Structure formats: C-alpha cells, structure tokens
Amino acid sequence: xxxxxxxxxxxxxxxxxxxxxxxxxxxxxxxxxxxxxxxxxxxxxxxxxxxxxxxxxxxxxxxxxxxxxxxxxxxxxxxxxxxxxxxxxxxxxxxxxxxxxxxxxxxxxxxxxxxxxxxxxxxxxxxxxxxxxxxxxxxxxxxxxxxxxxxxxxxxxxxxxxxxxxxxxxxxxxxxxxxxxxxxxxxxxxxxxxxxxxxxxxxxxxxxxxxxxxxxxxxxxxxxxxxxxxxxxxxxxxxxxxxxxxxxxxxxxxxxxxxxxxxxxxxxxxxxxxxxxxxxxxxxxxxxxxxxxxxxxxxxxxxxxx
Amino acid sequence: xxxxxxxxxxxxxxxxxxxxxxxxxxxxxxxxxxxxxxxxxxxxxxxxxxxxxxxxxxxxxxxxxxxxxxxxxxxxxxxxxxxxxxxxxxxxxxxxxxxxxxxxxxxxxxxxxxxxxxxxxxxxxxxxxxxxxxxxxxxxxxxxxxxxxxxxxxxxxxxxxxxxxxxxxxxxxxxxxxxxxxxxxxxxxxxxxxxxxxxxxxxxxxxxxxx
Amino acid sequence: xxxxxxxxxxxxxxxxxxxxxxxxxxxxxxxxxxxxxxxxxxxxxxxxxxxxxxxxxxxxxxxxxxxxxxxxxxxxxxxxxxxxxxxxxxxxxxxxxxxxxxxxxxxxxxxxxxxxxxxxxxxxxxxxxxxxxxxxxxxxxxxxxxxxxxxxxxxxxxxxxxxxxxxxxxxxxxxxxxxxxxxxxxxxxxxxxxxxxxxxxxxxxxxxxxxxxxxxxxxxxxxxxxxxxxxxxxxxxxxxxxxxxxxxxxxxxxxxxxxxxxxxxxxxxxxxxxxxxxxxxxxxxxxxxxxxxxxxxxxxxxxxxxxxxxxxxxxxxxxxxxxxxxxxxxxxxxxxxxxxxxxxxxxxxxxxxxxxxxxxxxxxxxxxxxxxxxxxxxxxxxxxxxxxxxxxxxxxxxxxxxxxxxxxxxxxxxxxxxxxxxxxxxxxxxxxxxxxxxxxxxxxxxxxxxxxxxxxxxxxxxxxxxxxxxxx
Numbered sequence: 001x002x003x004x005x006x007x008x009x010x011x012x013x014x015x016x017x018x019x020x021x022x023x024x025x026x027x028x029x030x031x032x033x034x035x036x037x038x039x040x041x042x043x044x045x046x047x048x049x050x051x052x053x054x055x056x057x058x059x060x061x062x063x064x065x066x067x068x069x070x071x072x073x074x075x076x077x078x079x080x081x082x083x084x085x086x087x088x089x090x091x092x093x094x095x096x097x098x099x100x101x102x103x104x105x106x107x108x109x110x111x112x113x114x115x116x117x118x119x120x121x122x123x124x125x126x127x128x129x130x131x132x133x134x135x136x137x138x139x140x141x142x143x144x145x146x147x148x149x150x151x152x153x154x155x156x157x158x159x160x161x162x163x164x165x166x167x168x169x170x171x172x173x174x175x176x177x178x179x180x181x182x183x184x185x186x187x188x189x190x191x192x193x194x195x196x197x198x199x200x201x202x203x204x205x206x207x208x209x210x211x212x213x214x215x216x217x218x219x220x221x222x223x224x225x226x227x228x229x230x231x232x233x234x235x236x237x238x239x240x241x242x243x244x245x246x247x248x249x250x251x252x253x254x255x256x257x258x259x260x261x262x263x264x265x266x267x268x269x270x271x272x273x274x275x276x277x278x279x280x281x282x283x284x285x286x287x288x289x290x291x292x293x294x295x296x297x298x299x300x301x302x303x304x305x306x
Numbered sequence: 307x308x309x310x311x312x313x314x315x316x317x318x319x320x321x322x323x324x325x326x327x328x329x330x331x332x333x334x335x336x337x338x339x340x341x342x343x344x345x346x347x348x349x350x351x352x353x354x355x356x357x358x359x360x361x362x363x364x365x366x367x368x369x370x371x372x373x374x375x376x377x378x379x380x381x382x383x384x385x386x387x388x389x390x391x392x393x394x395x396x397x398x399x400x401x402x403x404x405x406x407x408x409x410x411x412x413x414x415x416x417x418x419x420x421x422x423x424x425x426x427x428x429x430x431x432x433x434x435x436x437x438x439x440x441x442x443x444x445x446x447x448x449x450x451x452x453x454x455x456x457x458x459x460x461x462x463x464x465x466x467x468x469x470x471x472x473x474x475x476x477x478x479x480x481x482x483x484x485x486x487x488x489x490x491x492x493x494x495x496x497x498x499x500x501x502x503x504x505x506x507x508x509x510x511x512x513x514x515x516x517x
Numbered sequence: 518x519x520x521x522x523x524x525x526x527x528x529x530x531x532x533x534x535x536x537x538x539x540x541x542x543x544x545x546x547x548x549x550x551x552x553x554x555x556x557x558x559x560x561x562x563x564x565x566x567x568x569x570x571x572x573x574x575x576x577x578x579x580x581x582x583x584x585x586x587x588x589x590x591x592x593x594x595x596x597x598x599x600x601x602x603x604x605x606x607x608x609x610x611x612x613x614x615x616x617x618x619x620x621x622x623x624x625x626x627x628x629x630x631x632x633x634x635x636x637x638x639x640x641x642x643x644x645x646x647x648x649x650x651x652x653x654x655x656x657x658x659x660x661x662x663x664x665x666x667x668x669x670x671x672x673x674x675x676x677x678x679x680x681x682x683x684x685x686x687x688x689x690x691x692x693x694x695x696x697x698x699x700x701x702x703x704x705x706x707x708x709x710x711x712x713x714x715x716x717x718x719x720x721x722x723x724x725x726x727x728x729x730x731x732x733x734x735x736x737x738x739x740x741x742x743x744x745x746x747x748x749x750x751x752x753x754x755x756x757x758x759x760x761x762x763x764x765x766x767x768x769x770x771x772x773x774x775x776x777x778x779x780x781x782x783x784x785x786x787x788x789x790x791x792x793x794x795x796x797x798x799x800x801x802x803x804x805x806x807x808x809x810x811x812x813x814x815x816x817x818x819x820x821x822x823x824x825x826x827x828x829x830x831x832x833x834x835x836x837x838x839x840x841x842x843x844x845x846x847x848x849x850x851x852x853x854x855x856x857x858x859x860x861x862x863x864x865x866x867x868x869x870x871x872x873x874x875x876x877x878x879x880x881x882x883x884x885x886x887x888x889x890x891x892x893x894x895x896x897x898x899x900x901x902x903x904x905x906x907x908x909x910x911x912x913x914x915x916x917x918x919x920x921x922x923x924x925x926x927x928x929x930x931x932x933x934x935x936x937x938x939x940x941x942x943x944x945x946x947x948x949x950x951x952x953x954x955x956x957x958x959x960x961x962x963x964x965x966x967x968x969x970x971x972x973x974x975x976x977x978x979x980x981x982x983x984x985x986x987x988x989x
Contacts, residue, residue: 421684436677440670443666443670449662452666453666456666456669456670456673459670459673460673463673463676463677463680466677466680466681466684467676467680469680469684469687470680470683470684470687470695479632481632481633481636482632482635482636482676484636485636485639485640485643488643489639489642489643489665489669492643492646492665493665493666493669496646496650496658496661496662496665497662499650499653499658500658500662503655503658504655504658
C-alpha cells in the first residue's frame with residue numbers, strides 16, 4: 001500500500017524537483033526565474049492539445065519511441081524502493097533487468113529519432129549511443145560494487161532499510177567514490193551540463209534534446225515527464241546510497257529521502273551554473289574518470305586493499 | 307573502521323590515476339605536491355613513536371619533498387612556458403587503463419609479498435607509485451614529465467623505506483633527501499639548457515647520438 | 518682520520534671555485550698528491566676511520582681507492598697542460614667538479630653503511646654531470662641529459678634494492694646496522710627470498726652506473742662527450758666504484774649460501790655486455806665512442822669473471838686494475854689526438870705516427886694492452902677468467918666470451934690502424950707536449966710492472982677480496 005502511494009507521489013513530484021534546478025540556476029544568475037510549478041503548467045498545456053502533429057516522413061516507430069520510453073520509466077519506478085520502503089515489485093537480479101530496460105527505452109528513442117529522417121536527429125542519436133555505451137561500463141561497475149558489499153542484486157533489497165545499516169562504516173571510502181561516480185553518470189545520462197546543455201537549441205550542440213525535436217503535443221508531454229522521472233531515478237539512487245539505513249519512523253524516512261533528493265537536485269543546479277559544457281572530445285575522458293573511480297572503489301572493496 | 311593512513315594511501319593511489327590521465331603539466335605538478343606532502347607525513351600515521359628527531363625529520367622531508375621540489379618544477383615550467391604534453395607515445399585514455407592495471411597488479415603483488423610494516427595497503431601503494439613513475443618516464447616525450455616520473459619513483463621507494471627499522475635512520479634518510487634534491491636541481495638546470503639550445507623540451511629531438 | 522680522503526678534495530673543490538683559474542689548475546695535482554698520501558697512510562694502517570659505523574676500510578675498497586688516487590694524480594698532471602692549451606670556457610667549474618668527483622668516488626670506496634654507499638654513488642653521478650656538459654654543445658647536452666636521467670633512475674632502483682635487503686634483515690628479526698660488515702656476519706640468517714629480490718634491483722641499479730648491458734645506453738654518449746681527462750676518470754675510476762656495490766652485495770649472497778643466484782645473474786649480464794659491446798664496436802665513427810664501448814666490454818668481462826668465481830674472480834680483479842690503467846691512458850692519448858686534429862671522427866684523423874709520434878707510441882701500446890695481448894695485464898686476466906670458466910664447465914658461456922673478445926679485437930684493430938697509420942684528412946694544428954704524454958707512459962708502465970712484480974700488499978688485497986668467491 002505504502003509502496004503504491006510512494007510510487008504515485010514520486011511520479012507526481014518528479015517535475016517539481018526538476019523545476020528546482022531551474023530555480024537554482026536562476027537564483028545564481030541573480031534572476032527570479034520561472035515559477036516552481038512551471039513544469040506542471042507545461043505538462044497541462046501539452047496534454048490539453050487534442051493530438052500531436054506528425055511529420056510525413058515518420059512511421060509508427062516514431063510514436064512507438066515515446067510510448068516505450070515512458071512505459072519503461074514507469075516500470076522502473078515500480079521497482080525502486082523510494083524512501084527505503086518496499087517497492088511494488090522486486091525480484092533478484094532486477095537491477096540488471098532495469099538497466100537494460102532503460103537501454104531498451106533509449107534504443108527506441110534513438111530509432112524514433114532516426115525515423116524522422118532528419119540529419120540533426122541522426123547526429124544526436126549517434127552521440128547519445130556513444131556516450132551511453134561508456135556510461136554503462138561505470139554503471140555496471142557500481143552494481144558490481146553493490147553486489148560485493150551487500151550481496152544482493154535487487155534494488156529493493158540492497159537499497160531498502162531492512163538489512164544494510166552499516167554500509168558506510170564498512171566501506172566508507174569506497175562508497176564516497178561510488179556516489180561521485182554515479183553522480184557523474186547521472187549528469188551524462190540525463191543530458192545535464194557538463195555533458196549536454198538542456199537549454200541549448202542549436203542543433204549542432206544538442207545530444208538528447210535533438211532527438212526529441214520533432215515531437216509535439218501530448219507525446220512531448222510524456223517525453224518531458226519521462227525525462228523528469230529518469231533524473232528522479234538517478235537522484236533517488238544516489239540518495240539511497242548516501243543514506244542506506246533506517247531512521248526509525250516511516251514519515252521521517254520518507255521525508256529525509258525527499259530532502260536529500262532535493263539537495264541533489266540543488267547540487268545539479270549549482271554544477272550547471274558553474275560549469276560550461278565540455279567539448280565533445282573531452283566527454284569520453286570525463287566518463288572514463290567516473291569509470292576509474294568506480295573501478296578503484298571496487299578494488300578497495302574486493303578486499304585487495306586492506 | 308577507516309583509518310587515516312588508509313585514506314591517505316588511497317588518495318595517493320587515486321592521484322596516480324589522475325596523473326597518468328592528464329595532458330596538462332600543471333596537473334602533474336599538483337599531483338607531485340600532493341604526493342610529496344602525503345608521503346612525507348605517512349610515517350606519522352603508521353604508528354611510530356614520536357620523538358623530537360622524528361618530528362624534526364618529518365618536517366624537513368615535508369618541506370623538501372612536498373614544497374621545495376614541486377616548487378622548483380613549477381618555476382621551470384613557467385620559465386619554459388610549456389603548458390601541455392605533446393603527442394605522448396601512449397595515449398591518455400589508454401594510460402588511464404594502464405594506471406588501473408598497475409593498481410591491480412600492485413594489489414596482487416602487495417598481497418603476496420608481505421611487507422613488515424604498515425599492512426598491505428602501504429606495500430600496494432608503494433609498488434603502484436614506483437610502477438606509475440616508471441610508466442610516465444617511458445611513455446612521455448617531454449623531459450619535464452620524465453623528471454616527474456623519476457620523482458614519483460622516488461616517492462614510491464621512500465614509502466618502502468618507511469617500513470624499515472634502522473637505528474640511524476634519520477641521518478641517512480636526510481642524506482638521501484639531499485641527494486634527490488640536488489639531483490632534481492641538476493635535472494632542472496639541464497632542462498633549461500635544453501630549452502635554450504633546442505627551443506623546446508621535447509626529448510624525442512634528443513636523438514643525435516645514436517649508436 | 519680516513520674521511521680526509523673525502524674532505525680534502527671537497528675543500529679543494531670549493532677553493533677552486535674561488536681562486537683564479539691559472540692557480541686553480543694546480544689544485545688538481547696538489548690535491549691528488551695529498552689524496553695519494555692519505556691513501557698510503559690508510560693502507561699502512563696509520564690512519565683509521567672516524568665514523569666507525571658508516572665507514573670501514575675493506576680490501577676491495579682499498580684497492581679501488583688506491584687505483585682512483587693513482588689515476589687522479591696522473592690525470593691531473595695531464596690536465597694542467599690540457600687546460601692551458603685547450604682554453605676551456607668554464608675552467609673553474611671543470612676543476613671543482615673534478616675535485617668533488619674525486620671526493621664522491623673516495624666516499625664510495627670507504628663507505629660501509631649501505632645508505633651512505635648509495636648516497637655516495639648518487640653523488641658521483643651528480644658531481645660528474647657538469648663535467649660532461651662542459652663543452653656546451655648540443656650533443657654534450659643530450660649526453661648529459663641521458664646520463665643524469667638514466668643513472669638517477671638506475672640508482673633509484675639500487676636504493677629500492679637496498680631497502681629490500683634491509684627488509685631481508687628485518688624479516689629475520691635481526692637488529693643490526695645496515696652495513697656491509699654487519700650483514701656479512703649474519704648473512705646466513707637473512708631472509709633468502711628478500712635477499713634475492715634485493716640483489717636483482719641492486720644489480721640492475723648499480724649495473725646501470727657500471728655500464729652493464731642493457732642499461733649501458735648512456736655510457737658511449739657520456740664518455741665521448743666529456744673532455745678527455747674527465748673521460749679517463751669516468752672510465753677508469755667511476756665504473757669501478759659502481760662495481761664495488763655489486764661486488765659487496767654479491768659477497769653477502771655468497772655468505773648466505775645463495776651465491777648461485779648472484780653468479781648466474783652476473784654471468785648473464787656480463788656476457789650480454791661483452792657481446793653487445795663487441796657488436797657495436799665493429800661499426801664506429803668516433804674514436805672516443807669506440808673507447809667507451811670498450812669500457813662496457815671490459816666491465817662485462819669483470820662481471821663475468823666474478824660470476825664464474827674461483828680463479829676467474831681473481832682474474833676479474835686483476836682485470837679491473839689493469840683496465841683502469843690502460844683505458845685511462847688511452848683516453849688521455851685520445852685527448853691528444855682530439856686536441857691536435859680537432860675532430861672525433863675516425864675518418865678524418867690519421868697518420869698519428871707522423872704528426873704525434875710520442876702519442877702514437879702510447880696509443881699503440883694501449884691498443885695492444887686493451888686488446889688483451891701480452892705483455893700487458895689484460896692478457897693474463899682474460900686467461901684466468903677463461904681458465905676458471907673451463908674449470909667450472911661453463912663451456913657455452915666461454916665460447917660466447919671468446920667470440921666477443923675476438924670481435925672486439927677485430928673492431929679495435931681496424932680503427933686503430935686507420936688512426937695510427939692511415940691517411941688523414943685534416944691537418945693537425947697543435948703539436949705534442951711531453952706533459953701530455955708522460956702520464957700515459959707512467960700508467961702503461963705501471964700496468965706492465967704490476968703484471969710481473971708481485972707486490973705483496975697488492976696481491977694480499979686481491980686475494981682477500983676474492984676469497985669468498987673461492988679465489989686462490
């Protein structure tokens with residue numbers, strides 16, 4: 001029961017959190033920025049349209065891209081233990097299942113982009129494919145780390161509060177490295193600076209944005225919501241890694257969870273304001289850095305470095 | 307529990323990854339600063355009795371290894387006006403993998419060979435630093451990077467030296483420090499001469515004397 | 518106190534930096550003579566070390582110290598007229614570096630503490646670096662850089678080896694000083710595995726300084742670019758001091774009953790050095806470089822001899838003495854040729870017999886000596902080594918060894934004959950000077966004499982040095 005409530009709550013809150021980033025950026029820039037509920041207004045506006053506009057050159061694949069990527073994100077949310085409470089579903093090995101599910105979503109987004117026949121979208125699609133391959137390396141190292149430390153391959157088992165209260169005590173140093181690595185990867189996967197600029201509309205510089213250039217109406221709404229949920233997923237992962245234990249009360253657990261997630265969003269906002277986007281040639285190096293951190297954390301944890 | 311020495315040694319290991327990965331010479335020198343400082347205060351955290359000679363010696367090592375020598379290198383860098391490494395023999399991304407590989411090998415060796423003091427992590431860090439220094443020496447073309455590789459090797463060897471227990475250790479290590487300092491000074495002087503004569507510090511140009 | 522052999526050259530070096538260069542020149546022979554005097558006192562036991570723990574007089578150290586001293590005196594006599602006529606740019610630096618160099622080499626020979634030994638060897642690198650760069654040409658710079666970098670890295674590895682040997686001591690739970698003498702006493706109890714690893718690093722490290730292949734790459738450049746008196750000192754004295762380190766460590770391994778390990782390593786590296794030198798000598802264009810490769814070959818022979826052991830070890834020490842004497846005289850004569858013809862290229866010089874007759878005599882005598890002909894000492898030393906190897910049954914090694922010796926003789930002969938009797942392309946400008954020939958004469962005659970007259974003291978030193986290796 002609680003799981004379902006948390007599930008729906010988190011989906012609804014995802015756009016709100018994304019707006020935090022916009023607010024932080026505006027604040028640092030000395031502006032008032034968009035209202036905090038801007039994403040909701042956007043979504044309402046998009047969903048009110050009767051239907052989307054489709055280009056002549058697209059086929060059913062184009063529509064499929066949206067449906068699948070959104071469905072994937074909803075599924076992923078069903079498996080994730082928000083606030084440390086049990087998730088709706090879980091099974092052993094669901095971590096790998098979910099990552100590949102997201103990969104599936106990404107695949108369909110890419111071919112949907114290719115389906116439009118526009119060269120800009122093809123460009124973005126190829127870059128997207130390249131960077132996510134590298135990012136996947138790190139993500140898997142992080143999962144290996146989690147498996148080695150907690151022995152579980154299921155999100156809900158490893159990140160829930162029932163078992164793992166002493167993660168920090170045992171593996172403190174490596175856990176920091178893993179958290180940093182996941183943070184770097186989340187910036188990559190969610191098309192944030194320094195990997196991709198979400199506000200740029202110059203096609204030559206877009207990666208993710210360019211793939212969704214041709215969508216409109218409710219479909220665009222679903223895509224935005226899906227992107228918000230993805231960012232929420234990664235931030236929730238980091239939040240659970242930071243506080244993997246039980247704080248006693250249900251309400252306090254959930255509250256602390258959301259507060260930390262908000263803090264992570266604020267951090268993303270700060271990072272976006274401080275840095276500029278890296279040159280494309282430097283992005284592999286950036287991703288490899290996170291790979292090295294995760295690898296190093298693994299070596300420490302494997303008991304080799306005592 | 308995480309002990310302070312573990313953290314320091316882990317930072318040294320991390321610094322190796324970043325040193326082998328970067329093309330900017332300033333980063334390399336920063337890494338040398340960091341390594342010098344950490345390596346010289348490492349004995350303090352390895353459970354040695356603190357006597358006045360010990361403290362004095364640690365401070366001197368800190369000044370020489372952690373401050374003087376990197377400062378010398380910084381000076382030379384500014385004089386010679388070089389910013390980046392050029393066209394290394396082994397590329398940067400691959401070098402990062404090699405750095406990780408070196409850490410894995412050192413972890414294996416360090417666990418098999420049991421150094422008398424400091425647990426396994428000290429031995430692992432020392433071996434990794436020596437190997438990384440040697441790798442830098444061999445795979446880069448700029449002479450200043452070769453000096454940095456040499457210094458890294460010396461740092462690693464110093465870490466192994468910490469595990470010893472000698473009676474008159476301090477005087478003797480002091481002499482070592484002096485030697486290394488003078489050695490680096492001479493290297494720096496030669497480097498400046500190379501810059502003046504050849505107008506760059508690219509060691510691949512030093513190939514007139516072959517067989 | 519015995520440490521004066523280190524202190525006095527240091528003081529002289531500092532003085533040389535301060536006074537005028539015309540006077541500074543004379544500091545070289547004066548210091549050399551005082552140094553030799555102190556050496557004789559040490560030898561006869563009238564002077565003893567002050568810092569007992571760090572310094573100790575051992576027979577092998579005494580041998581190298583005496584050799585160094587003697588060489589330095591002869592080279593300094595040569596240097597006076599060399600400096601006068603060569604008009605070197607930075608003479609003060611040259612003189613003071615030579616003196617500091619002498620100090621550091623002396624320090625190596627009497628050091629007992631392993632770390633003091635290491636510091637002294639590193640000091641020899643640093644004090645000789647300015648000597649290589651004196652002429653300030655592009656090639657000299659390149660040679661200096663290679664020298665400083667390769668030798669420093671090598672010596673760093675030797676330091677690692679030293680630490681590993683100290684760990685061998687720690688693992689055995691012994692709480693002794695880290696000195697050669699103490700380690701020899703407890704050698705049986707040292708941890709054998711650590712001792713082996715330590716020896717490998719020490720061998721590679723000090724072997725770099727000694728010129729053993731494959732770490733020899735700096736040697737031809739450095740020894741050919743340095744001015745001739747410095748080259749003579751480098752080839753004749755420095756390589757011996759590096760050898761001391763390997764020798765002493767190998768002794769410890771023998772006493773710890775794992776002498777086989779060190780022997781095999783020494784044989785391998787020794788043969789490799791001799792063979793590689795032989796190949797490179799066949800095609801040389803620069804006569805000083807050719808002499809440098811010959812040094813590599815001879816160091817290989819010495820390492821090989823010590824590795825074989827028995828009478829070959831005795832031969833190796835014999836080889837060490839005579840090689841220093843003959844090689845330094847060759848370098849000094851080469852210096853004469855360079856000064857007159859102003860080029861190092863073999864193609865351009867020739868007919869030395871006509872232009873520099875006295876030099877030609879010493880050059881030819883030196884050539885015969887270094888090629889291993891009787892009546893010079895190297896013949897006997899190589900003979901002993903071959904005999905020892907046959908006795909031990911190391912037939913393959915001996916075959917490679919003899920083959921390399923033949924190759925080297927061929928290469929040397931070809932170039933020497935061209936230099937001495939061939940057609941010259943450049944007319945020499947500066948003529949001879951007897952002060953630039955007498956030292957070589959004296960060196961060669963010393964070598965001759967030492968073959969046939971057995972000074973008791975000297976042979977005592979030699980036998981006591983190699984008794985561990987099963988020498989006669």
